[in-house]
Amino acid sequence: MIIDDVLKAGRKSLAENEVKELLREAGIPTTDFQVAEGFGDIDQKKLKFPVVLKVCSPKILHKTDVGGVVLDIHREALEQEFAEMRKKFPDEKILVESHQDRRVEVIVGLINDPTFGLTIMFGLGGIYTEVYKDVTFRIVPIKNEDAEEMLREIKAAPILEGFRKIKVDRDSIVNILLKVSALGEKYSDKIDQMDLNPVFVKEKGAVVVDAKLLLR
Numbered sequence: 001m002i003i004d005d006v007l008k009a010g011r012k013s014l015a016e017n018e019v020k021e022l023l024r025e026a027g028i029p030t031t032d033f034q035v036a037e038g039f040g041d042i043d044q045k046k047l048k049f050p051v052v053l054k055v056c057s058p059k060i061l062h063k064t065d066v067g068g069v070v071l072d073i074h075r076e077a078l079e080q081e082f083a084e085m086r087k088k089f090p091d092e093k094i095l096v097e098s099h100q101d102r103r104v105e106v107i108v109g110l111i112n113d114p115t116f117g118l119t120i121m122f123g124l125g126g127i128y129t130e131v132y133k134d135v136t137f138r139i140v141p142i143k144n145e146d147a148e149e150m151l152r153e154i155k156a157a158p159i160l161e162g163f164r165k166i167k168v169d170r171d172s173i174v175n176i177l178l179k180v181s182a183l184g185e186k187y188s189d190k191i192d193q194m195d196l197n198p199v200f201v202k203e204k205g206a207v208v209v210d211a212k213l214l215l216r
Contacts, residue, residue: 003190003215006058012192012215013058017095019194019211026183028176028196030208033097039082048098049075053085056095061212072099100209104159104168105198107135108176108208110184110191112216118188120181122147122173124156125198140184147177160201172206173199192216 002022006014014022020030035056036042055068063069067088073081078096085094107125112118116139123135136153138146151160151173160168176199184191192214199208 003187007190007215011058013061014213014215015056015058015093016054016063016211017056017093018058019213020208022183022213023196023208023211026179028179028183028208029172029206030211031097031100033095035093035095036082037093038086039079042078042082042096044075044078047096049073049078050099051078052097052099053081054095054097055085055089055092057089057092060089060092061214100200100207101202102200103203104166104201106173106201106206107195107197108180108199109196110140110180110194111137112188112192118184118191120177120184122150122177123154124159129197138181140181140188142177142181144174144178147174147181150177167203168201169204169206172204173201176206176208190215 002018017033017035020033023030034042050072053070053073054063060066060068070081082094105126107123107129109121110118111121118140119137120140120142121135121137134155136150138150151170159166160170194213196208196211198210199206
């Protein structure tokens with residue numbers, strides 16, 4: 001298993017591709033991605049352009065802060081942008097993934113609280129999560145009714161209920177919350193913190209765009 005392999009390697013953090021592979025095993029939708037050391041490792045036939053480049057390392061958790069994310073790259077610019085990313089991070093792998101249309105952004109997370117144990121978090125996502133702090137918590141595991149309540153509890157709940165004709169697939173959010181809860185329950189003794197942020201919620205479906213995981 002991915003988590004066991006990471007712990008055996010003496011690491012406490014996972015690279016983004018490792019987290020997304022873990023999510024996929026749990027049935028949680030993520031972006032399509034490839035991981036490359038050199039430009040020749042990329043199979044462009046499997047890419048849907050435009051794409052995003054990210055530095056992919058368990059040592060770099062806040063990629064945007066170090067210039068490790070480049071968005072909206074078209075086919076003709078990919079090789080040059082990859083070379084620039086390689087210069088900036090010569091010792092790290094590069095993740096290439098499909099660009100996602102920005103929709104409503106939410107955050108789903110797990111936090112191992114010293115008092116309550118493993119808790120699941122849900123709220124408004126994106127770069128303003130820490131500013132608005134519009135989140136709610138439950139103790140893992142949760143049931144369907146708990147997930148529904150979490151959607152109603154945040155201040156931004158009207159956005160999820162059709163505010164200004166914004167169409168959001170609420171069922172897809174509930175599905176992700178339940179599957180993240182199940183994943184947390186399975187690894188409750190090993191997970192310290194997990195952040196899925198942002199999760200883009202669309203008119204139909206939702207997808208985890210960025211993911212971090214720290215182990216105990």
